[in-house]
Amino acid sequence: MNSHSSTPIGAKRSLLPLLFFVALFLGTGLYLHSQDVAYAFYQLPGHVAIIPALMLAIWLHKAPLQQSIDVMIKGAGNSNIITMCIIYLLAGAFASVATATGGVDAAVNAGLSLVPAPWLLPGLFVIAALISTAMGTSMGTIGALAPIAVGLSNQADLEPALVAGVLLSGAMFGDNLSIISDTTIASTRTQGAQMADKFRENINIALPAALLTLLLYVVWAGDSAQVQTNAVNWTGVLPYAAILVLAVMGLNVFVVLLLGIVLAALQGAVFADYAIANLGKDIATGFANVQEIFLLAMLVSALSEFIKQQGGLQWIADNIQRIANKLQLAGNKAQQLAIAALAFISNLCIANNTVAIVLTGDVAKTLAQQHHITPRRSASLLDIFACISQGLVPYGAQALLLGASFGISPWQVVSQSYYCLLLLLVAVLVVLLRKTTTP
Secondary structure, eight states: OOTTTTSOTTTTGGGHHHHHHHHHHHHHHHHHHHTTOTTGGGSSOHHHHHHHHHHHHHHHTOSOHHHHHHHHHHHHTOHHHHHHHHHHHHHHHHHHHHHHTTHHHHHHHHHHHTSOGGGHHHHHHHHHHHHHHHHOOHHHHHHHHHHHHHHHHHHTTOOHHHHHHHHHHHHHHHHHHOTTSHHHHHHHHHHTOOHHHHHHHHHHHHHHHHHHHHHHHHHHOOOOOOOOOOOOOGGGGHHHHHHHHHHHTTOOHHHHHHHHHHHHHHHHHHHSOOOGGGHHHHHHHHHHHTHHHHHHHHHHHHHHHHHHHTTHHHHHHHHHHHHHHHSOOSTTHHHHHHHHHHHHHHHHHHSOHHHHHHHHHHHHHHHHHHTTOOHHHHHHHHHHHHHHHHTTOTTSHHHHHHHHHHTSOHHHHHTTOHHHHHHHHHHHHHHHHSOOOOO
16 A cells, blocks of 8 residues: 555644644754853753643644543653653662762773873773763763863863864763663663663674774874873772673663662762762752653653654654665665664754654664664664764754853864764764674
């Protein structure tokens, strides 16, 4: 049957609330940016901007109000989304406790103490990459390293935009690769893939891109001033090392994060004068830190349920497949590129890689199942291309934070985001050149 004839009435119309959400979020950000408002794209938070879009979706649903509300609740209560949200809470708690117990400072100082002065650029990239892989958050990594990196760029007389680009590159490496990153959680849950399998799939693409980036920084590395570092608290690094090893071994992510919280607290109590009485408060702080992505993931899933029930997602999938089928590529390579394009373009609109993955997860899974693309491959493609896009948008949180920290334009930051550009090149080449796999 022709895909157009099988498209339900109202399928295209069901996409209007999503477009409204993007227009409201992006339009407000662009307007405020033109007015030189700091952090323009975060003045109207995504989880607030989506409320009018949900109201429009309910109105367009053309059903009794209670029935429409039931659809919304069904979407928000999707088991994958709730699982993801609980993992966000635990990841936020771990990051908060590790910070309070000196783990972040310990990891930063440990890395800096190992870097010879002339190798500052490649050294900073490696440190940012390792810390973001351990922490699972690019923003947390940038927040921890940016104040130090600003001082280092001044001390070593390095171009601020270049140093900011190095940090962004390293931070996006871990954001994409880490087992506890929210993008990993979102991509594996939506595609039904195992985290360890997705990690192995990703590393084959991310590592060559990282090595090329490192080579670039080594070539650029020159003589620079000696860098002063604080005394290293090696025990503070242990909780990060432990959760990284346990996660790679394939231990359940809930157990990994709970153990990480316990280890960070014990390490702090034994070696860093951390008051265990503060543990509950620090965990609550971690929960609060992830509430925006928690709420946004649930509300985007609620919006997606309307689109799914009215055939909007199927209409998107049909059109992407039609375009992909015109590409004369072997096996399912065209469909792999379609999944990649979905994630990349969605993130350009939303400037939040996790939300872009949640939003396109169902369509990507449909494409993957219909064209025998393994869940680990589709999860990897979603994560990689959403992260590439996030590392290249000047209105993303990462570029905005680095721009503010270094006192430069976010456009200058993303113009030096060499890892993301190389990752884009390597990822496309891998899809085109690698032998097609089937489940």
